[in-house]
Amino acid sequence: MSAAAKSPSIERHTIAVLVDNEAGVLARVIGLFAGRGYNIESLTVAEVDHAAHTSRITIVTSGTPEVIEQIEAQLGRLVPVHRVVNWTTAKPGIEREMALVKVSGTGERRVEALRLADAFRARVIDTTHASFVFEITGNPDKIDAFIDLMRPLGLADVSRTGVAAISRGPEPM
Amino acid sequence: MDRTGTAVEGVARAGAVEMSGAQMVIRALKDQGVKHIFGYPGGAVLPIYDALFADDEIVHVLCRHEQGATHAAEGYARSTGKPGVVLVTSGPGATNAVTGLTDALMDSIPLVVLTGQVATHLIGNDAFQECDTVGITRPCTKHNWLVKDVNALAHTIHEAFQIATTGRPGPVVVDIPKDVQFKKGGYVGPASIRHRTYRPKTDPELGQVVKAIDLMANAKRPVFYTGGGIVNSGPEASALLRELVKLAGFPITSTLMGLGAYPASDPQWLGMLGMHGTYEANKAMHDCDVMICLGARFDDRVTGRIDAFAPEAKKIHLDIDASQINKNVRVDVAIVADAGKTLKEMLHFWKTQKRKVDAAALAAWWKQIEQWRGKNSLAFKNSDKLIKPQHAIDRLYALTKGRDVYITTEVGQHQMWAAQRFKFEEPNRWMTSGGLGTMGYGLPAALGVQMAHPGSLVIDIAGEASVQMTMQEMSTAVQYELPIKIFILNNQYMGMVRQWQQLLHGGRYSHSYSEALPDFVKLAEAFGAVGLRAESPRELDAKIMEMIEVKKPVLFDVRVDPKENCYPMIPSGAAHDEMILSDAEEESAQVSEEGKMLV
Ligand SMILES: Cc1ncc(C[n+]2csc(CCOP(=O)(O)OP(=O)(O)O)c2C)c(N)n1
Numbered sequence: 227m228s229a230a231a232k233s234p235s236i237e238r239h240t241i242a243v244l245v246d247n248e249a250g251v252l253a254r255v256i257g258l259f260a261g262r263g264y265n266i267e268s269l270t271v272a273e274v275d276h277a278a279h280t281s282r283i284t285i286v287t288s289g290t291p292e293v294i295e296q297i298e299a300q301l302g303r304l305v306p307v308h309r310v311v312n313w314t315t316a317k318p319g320i321e322r323e324m325a326l327v328k329v330s331g332t333g334e335r336r337v338e339a340l341r342l343a344d345a346f347r348a349r350v351i352d353t354t355h356a357s358f359v360f361e362i363t364g365n366p367d368k369i370d371a372f373i374d375l376m377r378p379l380g381l382a383d384v385s386r387t388g389v390a391a392i393s394r395g396p397e398p399m
Numbered sequence: 400m401d402r403t404g405t406a407v408e409g410v411a412r413a414g415a416v417e418m419s420g421a422q423m424v425i426r427a428l429k430d431q432g433v434k435h436i437f438g439y440p441g442g443a444v445l446p447i448y449d450a451l452f453a454d455d456e457i458v459h460v461l462c463r464h465e466q467g468a469t470h471a472a473e474g475y476a477r478s479t480g481k482p483g484v485v486l487v488t489s490g491p492g493a494t495n496a497v498t499g500l501t502d503a504l505m506d507s508i509p510l511v512v513l514t515g516q517v518a519t520h521l522i523g524n525d526a527f528q529e530c531d532t533v534g535i536t537r538p539c540t541k542h543n544w545l546v547k548d549v550n551a552l553a554h555t556i557h558e559a560f561q562i563a564t565t566g567r568p569g570p571v572v573v574d575i576p577k578d579v580q581f582k583k584g585g586y587v588g589p590a591s592i593r594h595r596t597y598r599p600k601t602d603p604e605l606g607q608v609v610k611a612i613d614l615m616a617n618a619k620r621p622v623f624y625t626g627g628g629i630v631n632s633g634p635e636a637s638a639l640l641r642e643l644v645k646l647a648g649f650p651i652t653s654t655l656m657g658l659g660a661y662p663a664s665d666p667q668w669l670g671m672l673g674m675h676g677t678y679e680a681n682k683a684m685h686d687c688d689v690m691i692c693l694g695a696r697f698d699d700r701v702t703g704r705i706d707a708f709a710p711e712a713k714k715i716h717l718d719i720d721a722s723q724i725n726k727n728v729r730v731d732v733a734i735v736a737d738a739g740k741t742l743k744e745m746l747h748f749w750k751t752q753k754r755k756v757d758a759a760a761l762a763a764w765w766k767q768i769e770q771w772r773g774k775n776s777l778a779f780k781n782s783d784k785l786i787k788p789q790h791a792i793d794r795l796y797a798l799t800k801g802r803d804v805y806i807t808t809e810v811g812q813h814q815m816w817a818a819q820r821f822k823f824e825e826p827n828r829w830m831t832s833g834g835l836g837t838m839g840y841g842l843p844a845a846l847g848v849q850m851a852h853p854g855s856l857v858i859d860i861a862g863e864a865s866v867q868m869t870m871q872e873m874s875t876a877v878q879y880e881l882p883i884k885i886f887i888l889n890n891q892y893m894g895m896v897r898q899w900q901q902l903l904h905g906g907r908y909s910h911s912y913s914e915a916l917p918d919f920v921k922l923a924e925a926f927g928a929v930g931l932r933a934e935s936p937r938e939l940d941a942k943i944m945e946m947i948e949v950k951k952p953v954l955f956d957v958r959v960d961p962k963e964n965c966y967p968m969i970p971s972g973a974a975h976d977e978m979i980l981s982d983a984e985e986e987s988a989q990v991s992e993e994g995k996m997l998v
């Protein structure tokens with residue numbers, strides 16, 4: 227992309243897309259990103275209003291400001307899309323992600339894992355003599371940091387939800 | 400999400416008329432005002448073909464290949480402003496339609512393509528002639544649907560027409576499983592449509608319109624750069640464009656897709672711009688201080704090297720599709736709206752605010768432009784031995800001037816010569832594959848045009864290589880007595896490929912010679928059409944007249960100079976002021992390594 231070549235500043239943006247909950251709508255969004263060479267760092271999707279038949283897709287993406295502008299415009303073109311909001315530029319948003327983190331080990335490492343989990347406010351949701359499963363919620367950077375700390379302590383498995391985002395204040399999206 | 404894509408469910412509506420899904424298809428087409436459809440039958444659409452059999456209003460044109468059907472529908476749409484309708488079967492029928500869908504998407508042509516699908520209970524089982532049609536066509540349609548419930552069928556077809564024809568037009572696919580065609584359900588009419596999400600924006604923001612005319616009024620070196628959006632907006636947009644351009648007195652150029660929106664005979668017309676545009680159009684684009692882009696999209700064929708594109712210009716960009724704004728080129732004033740509506744407002748403000756142009760600056764600008772025009776960049780050296788392709792087009796133009804003519808083209812040098820030399824005075828008269836550059840477009844497109852305009856003279860300006868890609872549609876022309884004229888500039892080469900190999904690959908003409916060409920005259924006769932051939936400039940005029948007068952489809956084999964190149968040319972990766980004007984200049988032309996990477 228020529229615009230990208232000119233300006234090398236890559237930014238990370240969180241974009242919410244409110245869509246009509248019809249089969250294939252996720253494929254349209256993902257196909258758009260794949261077909262036009264945009265990045266997807268994380269993606270979450272679920273129905274948010276059963277009666278109104280709407281789903282919300284939250285995408286964390288990265289690109290130059292020009293590319294981000296294109297991403298928003300291209301999403302806006304998709305027929306089943308109600309709204310597109312960029313939480314990074316248009317409105318101040320809050321982001322949260324949840325992760326389940328399995329740490330296997332015994333002795334000193336196990337004690338240290340539990341101590342760190344406590345500091346991160348991660349909850350223990352499964353325990354054996356040789357393992358913990360932690361549930362941790364926070365912004366993606368916090369989860370990255372926690373996972374990095376668990377690595378030398380016997381990190382065995384990670385499952386992350388991707389980002390959910392919402393605006394601050396009383397207004398809806 | 401299930402892989403079957405957009406499955407539509409519906410509920411039987413009160414007051415709806417009961418009928419089979421197949422009957423609904425026909426009824427919906429009629430309620431949408433459809434008179435002609437282009438198609439090809441097969442197992443998965445037999446119920447619809449049966450319903451068609453029972454109907455005597457809709458004319459079905461049986462093409463010889465589903466690609467041909469889609470291009471015919473494109474020609475029909477482009478020449479009438481109405482949507483083109485296609486009916487094909489599942490599996491190979493649908494996959495054969497993909498080229499036409501992509502072509503229509505790139506050039507914003509409204510098509511409604513109905514595809515048969517295997518019965519709903521077989522979907523996902525690799526059934527005979529099953530393919531994931533909505534999956535395959537998702538990236539090459541504006542929208543598509545798989546209709547799994549007969550009670551949603553009528554509504555979906557109406558919605559399909561609405562989406563294909565409004566906003567930025569484009570192709571849509573409605574995939575209809577065979578059991579849905581047999582089932583009975585409730586039919587609803589077009590009035591039932593109010594889409595849940597789709598709201599194309601067509602009214603301009605007036606503040607932006609005023610900003611645009613501010614820039615125009617203060618311009619010293621302005622240029623209008625217009626595109627297919629004007630044609631798509633309808634004939635009124637072309638009329639308003641003419642009024643505005645006249646009022647302002649500015650020069651105007653256009654993209655390949657926009658030809659005819661402004662009359663080529665007018666002195667303010669600079670000719671087409673871009674890779675094979677005129678010297679004056681490209682120089683004006685490069686040196687302008689205000690660019691008024693209306694319904695065009697800064698395509699790479701138009702801009703050339705993007706960082707050297709109109710470096711001093713303030714740019715106004717009108718487009719109905721918001722995603723085109725700032726996509727390739729950053730602009731100063733953006734207007735997302737319909738072209739006709741915006742032109743109306745521009746004229747309104749220009750007149751009521753009594754705007755004046757900078758007359759002295761404009762006079763100097765015109766003086767400069769006349770100097771560029773003096774280069775006569777479309778000139779060529781004629782010959783009395785060989786038919787020069789440019790000469791052939793000039794004669795075709797001269798001998799058809801004043802008639803009711805529609806031109807389609809294939810893709811290659813002949814297409815560019817046609818665009819450069821044939822003078823279009825009206826919109827909707829020029830049908831060519833711009834965005835996708837699809838060889839094989841022109842012949843079937845001519846069929847579609849002729850179907851819509853039975854009494855008109857419809858000519859496909861063709862290359863001998865392109866025309867072989869969809870040649871079988873001559874059979875369709877003969878069957879439906881469509882007297883299309885296929886004017887083949889036969890240079891025995893894929894001329895455009897040969898030209899690039901000469902410029903970029905040291906004259907190594909790898910697989911670009913059209914060997915073992917058919918005898919086009921005999922081929923025409925085999926189809927039951929008329930074959931003509933001209934080998935020397937002396938016989939050209941008489942043969943063209945013969946072609947025009949024959950009331951049958953014609954294949955005219957015009958043997959032209961095999962080595963002629965198409966100039967001017969801006970090589971890929973070069974700027975507007977780095978044009979090559981002739982073979983002599985080409986020898987010294989340097990194409991950068993980066994430029995060679997570009998198509
Ligand atoms: C379907 C398709 N395949 C390949 C190409 C690449 N291509 C562009 S022009 C061209 C040669 C066209 O030759 P011809 O029809 O004889 O036209 P000429 O350039 O000689 O006028 C080719 C192969 C294309 N545009 N479309």
Ligand SMILES: [Mg+2]
Nearest residue numbers: 862863892894
């Ligand atoms: Mg050729």
